[in-house]
Amino acid sequence: MIGSFLTTEFSTQRLQQTANKSKPVAYITSGVGHLRQLDDRTSEINSIQLGLGFKLTVSGDVDIVATDKVTIAGNIYEVRGVKSENFGSLDYKEIIMVKKIM
Amino acid sequence: MYEIQIKNLAEIQKLFEQYPRESAVHFGEAISQTLITAQRYAIQGAPRDTGKLMASWRLNVGIMRGELVNTTSYAYWVAVGRRPGSWPPMKEITKWANRKGIPPFLVARKIKEKGTEPNPFFDNAVKLAEVYSEVAFKTAMEKTIKSIVK
Secondary structure, eight states: OOOSSEEEEEEEEEEEEETTEEEEEEEEEEEEEEEEEOOHHHHHHTTOOTTTEEEEEEETTOOOOTTOEEEETTEEEEEEEEEEEEETTEEEEEEEEEEOOO | OOOOOOTTHHHHHHHHHHOHHHHHHHHHHHHHHHHHHHHHHHHHHSOOSSSHHHHOEEEEEETTEEEEEEOOTTHHHHHHOBOTTSOOOHHHHHHHHHHHTOOHHHHHHHHHHHOBOOOOHHHHHHHHHHHHHHHHHHHHHHHHHHHHHO
16 A cells, blocks of 8 residues: 555656557656655645545656656556756656546 | 773772672762763764754663663664665655755655765764763772772
């Protein structure tokens, strides 16, 4: 089970159009990030069901955009938004994701 | 584990074997004073953040023995530092980083890449207490001899 405050390995898939359908295909990137549960207020603002919203922090050079699928420990998350931030000279990305119920 | 080296240990042991009661009183006092001194120096040299490291001590003094233990789980890692290569525990890093207003991921990544510098606060305290122990044990020996002569 994925808990809050965990440094964890992730991999992503990007939607690609094949014929008349969009499917998440090739693995785009992988790395390590900091995954934690989204707070109640941010979940509410983004209309995310309580408990299914997550925030992932990754390095600034990670190629990740909204609608990507992120896989962490067998769970799939859909990226809702990506924000590039920096702290001094250090770049990082904050990602809001929704866990997919399988 | 650190040990304080007592210079005239053989004499002390001989005295204790011959006059255990008198020796135990005075040397117990010397052990206690030495450990309190070590604790004081360790507190002075310990890093300050929440103050938990400085406040978490267990001091036990028995018959001709004593121990000073820092009860925090991270005291060892503060003292010896951390080699780069692995991710630190995120839960603890998060608490620290949030207090400082730094994104926890960046702190953890930096520790993973560069490790942490050792802070030999306890090692230094033991060295300083060792100097003090020479005086304390000499005084204890004199007091013991005086009480035997009486």
